[in-house]
Amino acid sequence: LAIKYSGKHEVLFCGESFHGRTILTLSVTDHPEYSAPYVENLPKGFKKVEFGNLDSVKEAITENTAAIIIEPVQGEGGVHIADAEFYKGLNELCKEKGVLIIVDEVQSGFGRCGALFAHELFGIDADIMTVAKGIGGGFPMAAFLAKEDVAGGFVPGDHGTTFAGSPLAGAAANAVFDAFEEEKLVEHSKEMGEYFLDKLAPLKEKYDFITDVRGSGLLVGVELNFEGADIVGKMLEEGFLINCTAGNVLRFAPPLVVKEEEIDALVEALDKVFSAL
Ligand SMILES: Cc1ncc(COP(=O)(O)O)c(C=O)c1O
Missing domain, CATH: 3.40.640.10 (Type I PLP-dependent aspartate aminotransferase-like (Major domain))
Known part of the structure; x- marks a missing residue:
């Protein structure tokens, strides 16, 4: 066109x-x-x-x-x-x-x-x-x-x-x-995205290998100073389907209906996987 x-x-x-x-x-x-x-x-x-x-x-x-x-x-x-x-x-x-x-x-x-x-x-x-x-x-x-x-x-x-x-x-x-x-999904995505970034902030403080945490709404990236493919497999074992793009950026795109407690559980699993590295 x-x-x-x-x-x-x-x-x-x-x-x-x-x-x-x-x-x-x-x-x-x-x-x-x-x-x-x-x-x-x-x-x-x-x-x-x-x-x-x-x-x-x-x-x-x-x-x-x-x-x-x-x-x-x-x-x-x-x-x-x-x-x-x-x-x-x-x-x-x-x-x-x-x-x-x-x-x-x-x-x-x-x-x-x-x-x-x-x-x-x-x-x-x-x-x-x-x-x-x-x-x-x-x-x-x-x-x-x-x-x-x-x-x-x-x-x-x-x-x-x-x-x-x-x-x-x-x-x-x-x-x-x-x-x-009806479900105000756009507003919910914005709110949950902010909640997600807030929850990830302490992980960035805790782990030196996290070089950046960024996102917009429910598209969130955690940049590592190493290749992230193995983390995807380990998170799957914890019951979470995440992705890794650009080699070293863990990408999270949860459903727009995601709840705070589900984000809490995901961040907890990520902390567990990171702490075992
Ligand atoms: C920004 C963007 N454009 C286009 C595409 C391709 O879409 P499709 O696979 O439906 O052709 C994708 C797929 O992930 C995408 O992320």
Whole structure:
């Protein structure tokens, strides 16, 4: 849509990004372990910029730049949040240069980061937004949204897939929206995220090998000064399914309905695993 709407052919993407495993999304994914076998020999219409570094974006923009695609909070990259000035500057720069901003909210959206969409937290003036995961509440569904003028870049028939516009998926998403409202899940995510970070703070004091604890809502990262894969296995033995991204960042993305006592139990298990190292 960005390319058709703008008539330009270059798209910028950020270092340490993850946008998926199709050829297009692999081209803007900075994880060679996923992308290299497929995209190494393709023509490159995609340019990498440094996440959080506005000068790097400025330098990369040319008259051919259609858009920049960005995760407001980088998930796979290790739960990274850029400085507020970066997001603000990005808006101004992109507006000035006529570059569309595509926010990928597949992981960060639908309450995960303590707002309905994470880009709202940082005031990113998004032209196009991609969503999946949370929108279906477990039912397989994805969507992309665009501002009205940008959406006009497509005319009926331009875009479609076999399963696009599925009424069943639409009904599932409607039910998800109802649950979000009735159970105040976005507010709950924000509250529980703050609670979680508070509970993790003493662990950071206790263990020197924890180099950072950061997060937004219920997307939380604990950065270690060693590879974290073994911790994932040990936490599984304790009954907790966690993940490790970027090699050394334990990533926690608990269900949005998580309760304080469940967070307490998880932090206790983490303390137990860490103390046995
Ligand atoms: C930010 C982001 N974008 C895109 C994707 C890819 O989504 P899918 O696997 O549904 O293509 C993911 C998957 O985790 C993701 O985290």
